[in-house]
Amino acid sequence: MIMELNMSSDTPIYVQLRNQIVLGIGRGELDLGEQLPTVRQMAADVGVNTMTVNKAYTALKNEGYIEIDRRHGAKVSEKIDLTGEFIEKLEEDLLLLIAESNVKGMEKNEFLKMCGDIFDDMNGLKGVII
């Protein structure tokens, strides 16, 4: 998977790294079970401290997207479950998004169509087990 990080963005690098990996899984660019670069190599490629990469990988591990093995490094989880905790967070995020869209004049159908189009583009979602 090719991913881009913007070094001058206000979004912290570890958040960008986390988001790019999640997007990669969603788009099917990262397969389930696929090996990820080691923390040290990723840090060398991005040009940041290993702690920054560790932070991103730890967040991904806690959210269930990746598994970390001491010997083999990090890889995309074979099975990514939908948890109650995630559903709660999703509702909170959607609340804000929907409020913002509606306040700015976006209709419900328009919003749902946009969500549907983005969903359809995500090739990787077929492999996810609910």
Next chain:
Amino acid sequence: MMYFEIFMSVFLSGVFYLVFLLFAKRHGNMILGITLPAENFESKEVLDFVRDYKKILNLTSLVMFILLVGVGFIFKDTWSLPIVLIIFFIAMFFMWRVGVKYMNLLYDYKKANNLVVGSQKKITIDTVASSMQGKQTISVWWYLIPTAISSIPFIRSLTSERFNQVIPLYVSLLPFVLSGIFYLTSLTLKRSKTKVISKDSNINILANKVYQKGWSFAFFATALITSSWMSLMMNLTYINPASNLFQVILVIMFLFSIIGIFVGAQLKIGKQLEEIEVLSKESKLLFDEDVYWLKGYYDNPNDKRILVDERVGMGMTLNMGNVYGKIIASVIYTLLAILLIGLFGTFYMVEKSSFNLYQQGDTFYTEAPFYKTSFNENEIVNVRLINDLPAGSRTNGFGLPSIDLGNYFLHGYGKSKVYVYRNKPPFVIIELKEKTVLINGKTEEETLRIYERVRGHANNY
């Protein structure tokens, strides 16, 4: 002496010319430090820039060569070496500035033709190629070969007292140390940044494999040649401590071998990367980092790394856009200046010093910077005046254009303390029970005074 100066002039000029010529050679999609699409390499403007740069390089190399040879003939003392180095560094700085000028001209051409692409503040990662980074270097077990070769002089020095007298244990460890340095340097390949030139991971993997394998093999070859050459030289020195033409030829062959390996690796890897560039045409990523190199060094405040890969070739360089990079560079240059000033100051002090031998009571003392010795009159076996210096090799000390000072192993005499002005015969040779002292003065009168002072105490009288 004249041949040595000509050789050094040719060697330094040759290295200078090659280093800056490589800058003008196409390396993948880069020339004169600027990346270009493949079809633009044959454009008139680009070819003109390269031709003009090479003209300046040819002229500078020729002028430098003439000056270096001239210095060798004019300055016969210690000053010749610092002057040679000053000329060399001035020439390097001048050609570096010429390189920066042409790099900027080429970048202006690139902008004028709308060839600058991509965002300069983004980092691109290929997770597949990155996962394979560091696994494409040659196996560490290959380094057992230079290690085994390096152990030969070490084992001989450890087990043979005669060998140890000519090649002390700490000297015999040098092949190990140098091979180890090349091995450790090759390890930096495993941690280098993954090259990402295409949207196709297979092409990125191939490019990184070519780079890693090529350079790791170059470092192994260097370690092998260094250990073989040093072991051979140490054994030859033991057999015949006198320097001879064959050993000088071996030194020249060694230097050219090492240069050949690195230049060859650079050219071969560059050619292979060029071919990969052609393959990647359809899936090429569009970004470039040229703007960070326009000052002649890497300057990117958005890049948090202190050390980055060199633009051309192998190795690392400091990111001068990073405050720590600037601090480290300042410290390195300061230390280098102190070292050079200290070194040449020491050489100058030794050059201007006087050697003397005086007596206090029944003990004789030598007077010289850094290397003093003393001996009792009862230790003297023989004292002679000789006109030709005996052959030998220096264990440690100073071998300046007109002075030999320090601990030597002299053919026919063994372990010796040497205090001579090489071009001012005669020389007083004092054979003691445990060692030999070889000394003379700045003038023939001084030498004869030293001789008279000591000859009456020789046991053969």
